[in-house]
Amino acid sequence: MYSELREEICQANKKLKDNGLVRWTSGNVSYRIPGINRVIIKPSGVDFDDLTAASMVIVNLAGEVIEGDLKPSVDTESHLYVYKHMENIHSVIHTHSPFATSFAIRGRDLPSYTTTAANIFKHRVPCSGFASIGGEEIGREIVQNIGESPAILLKNHGVFTIGESIDKALKAAVILEETAEYAFYALLQEPNIDPLSSEIIEQCNDFYLTSYGQ
Amino acid sequence: MYSELREEICQANKKLKDNGLVRWTSGNVSYRIPGINRVIIKPSGVDFDDLTAASMVIVNLAGEVIEGDLKPSVDTESHLYVYKHMENIHSVIHTHSPFATSFAIRGRDLPSYTTTAANIFKHRVPCSGFASIGGEEIGREIVQNIGESPAILLKNHGVFTIGESIDKALKAAVILEETAEYAFYALLQEPNIDPLSSEIIEQCNDFYLTSYGQ
């Protein structure tokens, strides 16, 4: 069942690798099917190049496998925690994007230095506390700390993004790495550079939400 | 109409992504058709991989859509401002090139440290003041500050380049990122390194304009 959706989630997972946000088998995209609280997620430890629609795993919100021959991602419970606590979120993405992860290693929020960052993340991409892998702990850190941003840095680990659609969560993941890359270059030269002012950030974000795109 | 030109502008937009100057949907190429003051430009918020000749939008200098089913880029008014104030310019390009954007975050001009930079940008790539997205404000910053260079850093935002042809504006965008990358590496090691002297820059630029290419 859901063969088209499985294919879509499979392709979304591969896009993480195409955009340089993951390597080997780490990182994952999940999607909550509207209305029925079933979640499609990447299987654990499978290389992105080997993913197929058939290898995607479908679980219910209790984490029980409903369809699929493989074990789901070890991050599944944390994805489910987000879905259970954020009703309008339908996609959760995890990456090890290198520039963003360097801020997560330092345990620092990434403030908005550009109009692009203000458009997508508003004031900052927050950094969570440390969370163990395998249970709901990562999910709790996401829900507690992500605030207005669709992305969060997970301390000493990597990145999570969320969205009402796969496309929005993917965009947040791709733009976070762009934003982290040039912020890193700028901050290496001038460590005390000021982020954009709150007023400019609000104005950028309002314009983006009301006027950008089709 | 203009199906060959639409295809050419579509391909020029895709080259921004192929050259690592943009990600996802941000950035755009426009072209003013000689003689008739019609401008072909990327639609707003469309992924570079999904662009087709048919999706390009044609506007007049007042910003009214003449042909095309999609909304034009939110940067359209600024592109038009450039065309209205710089008669010989037929292409405007906007990117978020990471190394160049790091100089724009710092609000710093990028002086010419290499013969290549002197050839294309002469003395420096200037950095503009901050401009809001969506109106003519970016266009005004470009026209007021770009000077002799075909490229300008847009404060806390990214890069704009201009040219008499698409090829010249594209070349400026590609070479700016090359130039910003090795200047960044050099300046990290030696922050007070001297740019080339004015005399050498003039000599490089003269030779380039008179002797380079076919």
Add this chain to the structure above:
Amino acid sequence: MYSELREEICQANKKLKDNGLVRWTSGNVSYRIPGINRVIIKPSGVDFDDLTAASMVIVNLAGEVIEGDLKPSVDTESHLYVYKHMENIHSVIHTHSPFATSFAIRGRDLPSYTTTAANIFKHRVPCSGFASIGGEEIGREIVQNIGESPAILLKNHGVFTIGESIDKALKAAVILEETAEYAFYALLQEPNIDPLSSEIIEQCNDFYLTSYGQ
């Protein structure tokens, strides 16, 4: 003989280049065939793009060529030293991965700053002493210093990884470069940042070994 295995080792060598861990002809993958102490290894000085299954060289543990028209890698004796001293290791990989090699130039261990590093390398990726190329010296440095990690930095040279399978040695090589990249970015901004605590590292590694993958 062993044409399928030769093809597999050939493809594993090409993956080093696909993952940005080697350039031109440097670096190599070898594999010890279970039970018979024959080792398949890359030929010396052959471009990764020109490798074929037929060009792979098979040697015995004394370093004598058993099959193959080409000279084996100049690192062969060091690969064999590892196989002779580590019974459960069936694959050895050598790369010049740029971020990891920068730690090897400095002669520094790379401590674990992320859950991913703790999963794969436990407490640290150690750095060896300097070893000459061409004999067993590199092999001795690996066996003496690699400890609990499947990867070692070879002083002023590059990286070696080992594994019970090709896949495990390749994973260690790919994840080492990911880990070295974001650690480098973080340490440039904050040189005294703390690695993960021993307790967290043990917990990550235990979970990874017991619960990750299929």
Add this chain to the structure above:
Amino acid sequence: MYSELREEICQANKKLKDNGLVRWTSGNVSYRIPGINRVIIKPSGVDFDDLTAASMVIVNLAGEVIEGDLKPSVDTESHLYVYKHMENIHSVIHTHSPFATSFAIRGRDLPSYTTTAANIFKHRVPCSGFASIGGEEIGREIVQNIGESPAILLKNHGVFTIGESIDKALKAAVILEETAEYAFYALLQEPNIDPLSSEIIEQCNDFYLTSYGQ
């Protein structure tokens, strides 16, 4: 005439782009045909993607075009100067490799920090004085300063490599950028790190020249 050689030089030029050593139209490979002092070189200002065997230009040592419809590279006289003063050199390559060029902007030699650098460049890649483009001046800087290395950093400009064959000059260009990249990362963390000792460099280089490859 020489259609196979033209194709070979054309492909060698494209390899500069494939290896990230050039962008747009800058940089070039030339080859001196053994015995007859004819040189095949890239045409001036042509995009690497548009190069064909037929577009390559053949000149004599006086710089006169013998075959070809296009103008040769503006660097032709400097290539010829090298061929006239270094009898055993049959290929000259020019790139704008970003990490290596950052050392050229600083006007610094790149000492050998790794066995790979010692193998190919021996003690160091020297940096020349500044030279104007368009005449023999660059060629003179190369001949006077390149010493034992097959590569030289051209001050405020880029890189030149030389070789008895195209393959050797290409290898020097590719390995120089690898070497410059990890040296840059190491030196950013520890600016006073020691290069390899002369004794180790001699030993590496001897072993490489006598034992590496087929």
